[in-house]
Amino acid sequence: MALLAVSLNGPAKYLYWGSISISVPNLIMIGLIVLFFALALVIPFPKEKGK
Amino acid sequence: MSTKEKNVDLVKWSGPKRPYDLLKNLVFTLIPLTALVVAFALAFGSPDVRAVTLQDWAQAAPTDFVMTATGELAGTTRSASYGPPYNNGSEGQALGPLKLQKLLGVHIPIDPANDFVVEPLKSSREASVYTTLGQWAGANADQQSKLATDYTAAQNAGLSAALGQWTSASTDQQIKWATQYKAALERAGDRLKVAADPAYGPVQIMTASLLALAQGGILDGILTTESSPYPSDFTKPLLFLADGEYLGKLASTHHLEDGQMGMINETGSYPGQFWLLPLALLYQVDPFKSSENVDAQVFAVIVLLALGLAFCPKIPVLNRLPRLIPLHRVIWRNYYRKNNL
Numbered sequence: 204m205a206l207l208a209v210s211l212n213g214p215a216k217y218l219y220w221g222s223i224s225i226s227v228p229n230l231i232m233i234g235l236i237v238l239f240f241a242l243a244l245v246i247p248f249p250k251e252k253g254k
Numbered sequence: 255m256s257t258k259e260k261n262v263d264l265v266k267w268s269g270p271k272r273p274y275d276l277l278k279n280l281v282f283t284l285i286p287l288t289a290l291v292v293a294f295a296l297a298f299g300s301p302d303v304r305a306v307t308l309q310d311w312a313q314a315a316p317t318d319f320v321m322t323a324t325g326e327l328a329g330t331t332r333s334a335s336y337g338p339p340y341n342n343g344s345e346g347q348a349l350g351p352l353k354l355q356k357l358l359g360v361h362i363p364i365d366p367a368n369d370f371v372v373e374p375l376k377s378s379r380e381a382s383v384y385t386t387l388g389q390w391a392g393a394n395a396d397q398q399s400k401l402a403t404d405y406t407a408a409q410n411a412g413l414s415a416a417l418g419q420w421t422s423a424s425t426d427q428q429i430k431w432a433t434q435y436k437a438a439l440e441r442a443g444d445r446l447k448v449a450a451d452p453a454y455g456p457v458q459i460m461t462a463s464l465l466a467l468a469q470g471g472i473l474d475g476i477l478t479t480e481s482s483p484y485p486s487d488f489t490k491p492l493l494f495l496a497d498g499e500y501l502g503k504l505a506s507t508h509h510l511e512d513g514q515m516g517m518i519n520e521t522g523s524y525p526g527q528f529w530l531l532p533l534a535l536l537y538q539v540d541p542f543k544s545s546e547n548v549d550a551q552v553f554a555v556i557v558l559l560a561l562g563l564a565f566c567p568k569i570p571v572l573n574r575l576p577r578l579i580p581l582h583r584v585i586w587r588n589y590y591r592k593n594n595l
Contacts, residue, residue: 208297215523217509222538224515228525244584 270589303508303521306501308477308491312468315500319468320445321436322498323461326366328432331497333366340364340493347550354550362489367428370494371464374476375417378467413463416456423455431455512537532559 215226312319325331337346338355339362346355420428435454442448445465450458467473477494478485495501502511510516515534520526536542536552545551567573576582583590 211298211524212302212522215509215519222513222543223535224509225528225531226509226519226523226526228520228523229518229528229531232525232528233531244581248588 269593298524301521301524306495306504307471308468308474308495309471311495311498311500312465312473315498316465316469317439317443317445318498318500320461320465321439322494323371323464324432324436324439324457325497326370326494327457327460328429328436329367330433330436331366333364333370333493333497336493341366347547349547349550349554354553364490364493366493366497369490370477371460372417372420374467374473375413375460375463377476378463378472412459416459416463419456420460427455431457435461532556 211228215228217224217226218230308319322331326334329335333340333343335343337344338358338360341360341364345353348354348356423431431454434451435448435457438448438451438454439445445462448458464473467476474491475485477490478488480490505511505516506514508521509519510521515531515538517537518526518528518530518534533552533556536555537548542548542551542555562569562572589595
C-alpha cells in the first residue's frame with residue numbers, strides 16, 4: 204500500500220542453526236520482549252504523590 | 255512443607271499496603287497502547303498476500319492440477335489416506351496405544367474422488383458453466399447464444415458419457431484407469447503431451463473438464479457453497495490444494511513449510527507467531543522429527559508442560575526455584591530493603 208511508511212512485504216532474512224531457522228523480524232520481536240522484561244525489572248515504580 | 259506455609263493463603267496480610275487505582279491504570283495503559291497500535295498499523299500495515307484459489311492453481315500449474323485430480327480418482331493422495339476426521343484412509347495420529355485421531359471419529363466425511371472431482375463435474379453439467387469459456391468476449395449476442403448452445407452441448411455430451419462410464423465401472427477398474435493415466439502424466443511431465451488412450455478410460459476427459467471448471471473459477475464456488483450459500487468453510491478446496499505440489503512450493507518460498515519452522519513465520523518481513531517457538535523447535539528434533547505421530551507427541555509434551563506450570567507450586571524442586579533464582583526480590587527490592595528481609 205502506498206500509504207505505508209515502511210513496506211514489509213519483501214522477503215525476510217533468516218538465520219540458520221542446523222535444522223533450526225528463525226527470521227530476523229521474529230528475532231527482533233524476541234529481543235524486544237527480553238529488553239522490555241529487563242526494563243520492567245530495573246525501572247523503579249512511580250511513587251505515589253505525597254509519599 | 256511447614257504448617258505456616260500450608261496456611262499462607264488463609265492468614266490475613268499484616269504487612270505494608272499501598273493504594274492502587276485500577277481504572278487509572280487501565281486508562282493509562284489503554285491510551286498509549288491504542289496510539290501505538292494505530293501508529294504501527296499506519297507505518298507497517300499488515301501482510302497482504304492474496305489467498306490462493308483453485309483457479310490460481312489451475313491456471314499456474316495445469317499439469318499439477320490434472321495429476322492431483324487423477325490422484326484423487328486413484329485414491330493415492332494425502333487426503334485419501336488422511337484418516338479421521340475426513341475418512342478411514344488410515345488410523346491417523348496415535349499416542350502409544352491411544353489412537354487419538356481415530357477416537358474423534360469421521361465427523362467431516364470427505365471422499366476425495368467424489369467430492370473433489372465427480373460431484374463438481376456432475377453439478378456443473380446441469381448449469382451452462384461452459385458458456386464462460388471459449389470465445390465469448392469477442393462475439394455479438396447472436397453468436398454468443400449459438401456459441402453457448404454448441405459448446406455446452408458438445409462438452410456436456412462428452413462429459414456425460416465420461417461420467418456415465420466412470421460411475422458404472424467397478425472400483426478396481428476406476429483405480430486402474432486413474433493409476434495408468436497418472437503414470438503417463440508423470441512420465442510425460444506435461445498433460446498436453448499425453449495422447450488419448452482407451453487405457454485411461456474416462457479419466458482424461460473428466461480431469462480436463464475439471465481443469466476447465468477450475469480455470470474459470472467455478473470449482474472454487476462449487477466446493478465452497480455446497481453446504482451453505484455463504485462460503486465460510488474452505489475445508490474441501492484447501493485439502494484439494496494441499497494434495498498438489500503447487501501450494502507446497504508457494505509455502506516453501508514464503509518459508510512456511512514444516513521443515514522451515516513455518517508455524518512461527520509470516521509472509522514477507524512481518525514477524526510471525528514467535529511465541530510458538532518452543533512448539534516449532536520440538537518438531538525439528540528427534541525423536542519427534544522422525545516420528546509418524548509427531549503431532550500427537552508434541553501435543554502431549556505441551557500438555558505436560560502446561561500441567562507442570564499449573565501445578566508448579568506443588569511440584570518439589572520447581573516450587574523452590576524462587577529461592578534459587580530470587581527474581582521477585584529484584585522486582586520488590588524496595589519492600590525487601592525497607593523491611594531488612
